[in-house]
Amino acid sequence: MVDTKAPLPPDPVAALINVEASYGGRRVLGPFSLSLAPARTVALVGPSGCGKSTALRLLAGLEQPYSGEVVRRLGVGDTAVVFQAPTLAPWATALDNVALPLRLRGEAVAVARQRADDALARVGLSSATRLKPQQLSGGMAMRVSLARALVANPRLLLLDEPFAALDEITRRRLAEDVQRLTSELRPAVVFVTHSVEEAVFMADDIIVMAPSPGREFARFAFAAETPRAAHFRTSTSFRDQVETVSESLAAAMSEGAP
Numbered sequence: 001m002v003d004t005k006a007p008l009p010p011d012p013v014a015a016l017i018n019v020e021a022s023y024g025g026r027r028v029l030g031p032f033s034l035s036l037a038p039a040r041t042v043a044l045v046g047p048s049g050c051g052k053s054t055a056l057r058l059l060a061g062l063e064q065p066y067s068g069e070v071v072r073r074l075g076v077g078d079t080a081v082v083f084q085a086p087t088l089a090p091w092a093t094a095l096d097n098v099a100l101p102l103r104l105r106g107e108a109v110a111v112a113r114q115r116a117d118d119a120l121a122r123v124g125l126s127s128a129t130r131l132k133p134q135q136l137s138g139g140m141a142m143r144v145s146l147a148r149a150l151v152a153n154p155r156l157l158l159l160d161e162p163f164a165a166l167d168e169i170t171r172r173r174l175a176e177d178v179q180r181l182t183s184e185l186r187p188a189v190v191f192v193t194h195s196v197e198e199a200v201f202m203a204d205d206i207i208v209m210a211p212s213p214g215r216e217f218a219r220f221a222f223a224a225e226t227p228r229a230a231h232f233r234t235s236t237s238f239r240d241q242v243e244t245v246s247e248s249l250a251a252a253m254s255e256g257a258p
Contacts, residue, residue, distance in 0.1 A: 051214025
């Protein structure tokens, strides 16, 4: 089922309200609104330069809009961001990289390291705790980055094309892992991607964005339960949803074409 008029959550974890953002005097986003509910994943899909990552940075509190409002009902440590590059400290082991957010919050070393060890086990890296980033494959490094993001049980998880540099099989496995872990921890999730198939597999809601300045072109809500099994990708429902979103994305890009 596709619902293009899904209601906004009444008490969001975070929200963008008619925000606009610009770089060098050029408007790149907005007006754009987005409201995030706990335990729900929203995917932002659109062409390069349409403001997807800018929206993510606004939600993270890393930037401020020049107009509109950013609402963040979050405390210190309640937000975690996973970027396309793992951004791990090269001098630290996987265990110490994952423990870092807890140490910065003042957790005792022993407690932080135990929680980091548990987080690495949840992403399948129990045997890699002592490895440093240069000893990790791309997929392993991204799992460490994901463990670091989730170790503090964030209420808002922001994923900025985290699988873009990975091979297809690794991307699929990580998408399944992210769904499993977020189903357990139940944060609000925003997932930026260029892949319609990834968006349909990962998200409860998909927002198709028009070219710069980025605005909402269409919104879809899908009823399939999460976490989704790997075989969901072979279902008629999945293929139908991919086609629906792809057609909307093509229409959005045509609207913005010169």
